[in-house]
Amino acid sequence: MKTGTTRLALLAAALVLAGCTTQRLGQKAPVVDRSTTRAPAAADSGTTGSAGVAPALPGAENAGKPGYFTVRPGDTLIRIGLETGQNWRDIQAWNQLANPNLIEVGQVLRVAPPGVDPSQPAAAPVSSGTVAARPLPAPGTSAPPATSPAAPATVPAAAASADAVAFVWPVAGSVIETFDEVKNKGVDIAGKLGEPVLAAADGRVVYAGAGLRGYGNLIILKHNNTYLTAYAHNQSLLVREDQAVKQGQKIAEMGSSDADRVKLHFEVRRQGKPVDPLKYLPGR
Numbered sequence: 001m002k003t004g005t006t007r008l009a010l011l012a013a014a015l016v017l018a019g020c021t022t023q024r025l026g027q028k029a030p031v032v033d034r035s036t037t038r039a040p041a042a043a044d045s046g047t048t049g050s051a052g053v054a055p056a057l058p059g060a061e062n063a064g065k066p067g068y069f070t071v072r073p074g075d076t077l078i079r080i081g082l083e084t085g086q087n088w089r090d091i092q093a094w095n096q097l098a099n100p101n102l103i104e105v106g107q108v109l110r111v112a113p114p115g116v117d118p119s120q121p122a123a124a125p126v127s128s129g130t131v132a133a134r135p136l137p138a139p140g141t142s143a144p145p146a147t148s149p150a151a152p153a154t155v156p157a158a159a160a161s162a163d164a165v166a167f168v169w170p171v172a173g174s175v176i177e178t179f180d181e182v183k184n185k186g187v188d189i190a191g192k193l194g195e196p197v198l199a200a201a202d203g204r205v206v207y208a209g210a211g212l213r214g215y216g217n218l219i220i221l222k223h224n225n226t227y228l229t230a231y232a233h234n235q236s237l238l239v240r241e242d243q244a245v246k247q248g249q250k251i252a253e254m255g256s257s258d259a260d261r262v263k264l265h266f267e268v269r270r271q272g273k274p275v276d277p278l279k280y281l282p283g284r
Contacts, residue, residue, distance in 0.1 A: 059108030067112030216257025
């Protein structure tokens with residue numbers, strides 16, 4: 001009798017335990033909304049502040065002011081220097097950039113010397129005296145040494161100002177592509193492979209290399225605080241950065257680097273803005 005009673009008690013206990021277990025498994029786990037506690041992905045990467053707002057890039061407070069330049073997609077210091085009429089190394093120094101290749105879209109850079117009011121024109125020449133136009137040497141010959149200034153050629157009206165530079169033709173070929181402010185920021189001049197490319201005026205080399213896409217082997221000369229000239233698609237470069245050059249000096253040899261044919265792409269920049277070189281070169 002005891003044995004039967006014990007078996008019934010054990011069976012009853014087992015049924016009770018089974019019922020409790022079934023109830024626990026059937027219960028749903030509480031739903032937790034993790035979207036309110038998860039930090040934004042940008043904040044995880046350290047690129048935003050505590051409120052999830054991107055911090056201002058360096059120099060943002062100067063955006064739009066004279067003497068400052070906002071970096072755009074594809075910009076490099078070389079291109080910025082060409083477009084603002086400055087030496088890219090000066091821009092690097094003025095902005096204390098340890099690595100000139102590390103600039104960000106939206107970053108605002110100083111492109112005028114510290115302490116200079118960029119709203120006031122300044123035209124201190126690179127070399128003293130007025131640059132006088134001299135005849136273009138025949139291809140394959142060197143330019144005559146600069147002695148006393150020759151009688152200046154007729155200077156186009158566009159260049160007749162206090163900071164004017166009387167340019168000469170950098171090569172003797174014919175113009176095959178004229179100036180277009182959007183499509184062609186200079187003129188393209190035909191020539192032969194290896195033909196001398198001459199400095200259009202006295203100046204200083206602010207760039208010599210192949211770091212600007214679309215220009216090939218490029219030389220940029222700064223003539224004063226207003227004018228730059230650029231010489232692109234060369235086969236070889238014969239000058240180095242920061243070198244002073246004289247008008248008519250051979251600075252490169254014509255080529256087809258980053259171009260579809262042998263030619264010289266020649267630009268005149270006034271305060272960084274491309275202007276039609278034919279309005280600044282003597283007639284011929």
